[in-house]
Amino acid sequence: MAPRILLIDDDAKLGMLLRAYFSRFDLELESALEGDSGLRKLAAFSPDLVILDVMLPGRDGFELCREIRKSSSVPIIMLTARGDVTDRVVGLEVGADDYVAKPFEPRELVARIQTILRRVQRASPLSGAAEHGPLRLDFDRREARLNGETLDLTSMEFNLLQLLSAEPGRVFTRDEILAELRGIEPNIFSRSVDINISRLRQKLDDDPSSPRFIRTIRGAGYAFLKAQEEA
Numbered sequence: 001m002a003p004r005i006l007l008i009d010d011d012a013k014l015g016m017l018l019r020a021y022f023s024r025f026d027l028e029l030e031s032a033l034e035g036d037s038g039l040r041k042l043a044a045f046s047p048d049l050v051i052l053d054v055m056l057p058g059r060d061g062f063e064l065c066r067e068i069r070k071s072s073s074v075p076i077i078m079l080t081a082r083g084d085v086t087d088r089v090v091g092l093e094v095g096a097d098d099y100v101a102k103p104f105e106p107r108e109l110v111a112r113i114q115t116i117l118r119r120v121q122r123a124s125p126l127s128g129a130a131e132h133g134p135l136r137l138d139f140d141r142r143e144a145r146l147n148g149e150t151l152d153l154t155s156m157e158f159n160l161l162q163l164l165s166a167e168p169g170r171v172f173t174r175d176e177i178l179a180e181l182r183g184i185e186p187n188i189f190s191r192s193v194d195i196n197i198s199r200l201r202q203k204l205d206d207d208p209s210s211p212r213f214i215r216t217i218r219g220a221g222y223a224f225l226k227a228q229e230e231a
Contacts, residue, residue, distance in 0.1 A: 002028045003117055006047035008038035008064065009079060010057055021106045027113065035059040039067065047074060048120075049113055052096070054080035054087065062094050069095035073142070073155040075116045077109075092192045093199070095154045120155060132165060132224075135204070135213060146204060157200045164214060164224040173221040197222055 005027050007015050015031035022029045030045045032038035034057050042050065050068065054061035065076055078091040081102040088099040098112055129138045136145045142158055144151045153161065163180055164172060172180075174193045197214065200206075206213045215223050 002026045003048045003113075004045060005029045005049050005051060005113065006038065006041055006045055007031045007051045008033075008035065008056065008061075009051070009053035010034060010055075011053075018106065018109075022110065025110050025114070027110070033057075035064045035067075038064065042068065042072065042074070049075045049077065049116060051077045051079050051109075051113075054078055054091070062090060065091070065094045065096055069154055070152070073153065073158065075120060075155050077112060077116070079104075089192075089195065092195050095156075097154075097156050119159070130165065132168075132213065135165075137162065137165065151203050153200070153203060156196055157203070160196050160200060164222060168224045168226040171217045171220050171223045176221070193222075 003026070005022065007018060007029055009015060009031070010033050012031070012033060015029070015033075019029040019031070030041055030047065032041045036058070038050075038052075052061045052065060052068075056064065059067075061078060061080065065078070068074065068076065075097045076095065077098045077100055078088075078096045079100050079102065080087065091099050097116055100109055100112060128140065129136060131137075134147045137143075138145070139162070142155075144153055144158060144161060160177065163177065177193050197216075201208060201211075201214060204213050208214075208216060211225060213225055215225055217223055
């Protein structure tokens with residue numbers, strides 16, 4: 001089955017052009033021109049990835065991204081005419097997986113889509129579950145529970161948690177994390193690791209000054225605590 005992509009962008013012509021172009025790469029595209037119809041199509045279409053324009057009528061893309069993240073971990077690429085780094089960081093903070101500035105080459109967008117889809121596909125080579133004290137990871141369902149409560153993690157946050165917890169005690173540098181989880185524009189997205197670690201810690205209720213799960217190794221990177229190290 002061809003991967004399904006949902007484009008939420010008020011430029012109808014762009015949707016038509018991308019639909020024709022994506023078909024050359026076995027990608028199925030569905031389009032919505034504004035946020036509410038986009039949310040309806042998200043529920044009905046069940047896409048493998050969402051391309052979300054920031055400049056939308058009504059609710060902007062940042063607000064819509066927050067809304068999507070309340071119920072879905074689908075990968076999201078933010079698409080905008082504003083290429084400012086600050087905007088990119090905001091997109092990452094609200095749960096986006098990547099950011100592309102207009103104007104862009106369609107082939108670049110396809111390459112980023114393919115990279116993210118490959119990353120998602122290989123993100124769960126493990127099966128079954130793993131427990132780290134009060135934290136339980138279900139790799140088949142891509143679900144994390146803390147003290148029995150399901151955590152609302154984005155796809156990037158779950159992938160990050162899975163990566164670190166798979167090798168407790170190992171120090172992962174930011175470059176290693178970027179290469180494993182994103183693999184795109186490490187200079188532009190160098191802050192994304194710290195952003196996602198911070199968000200993940202908040203959801204894990206993990207105090208950096210007295211961590212139970214993730215420790216910052218100053219000047220080096222991050223490590224998941226071994227069982228005997230857990231506070």
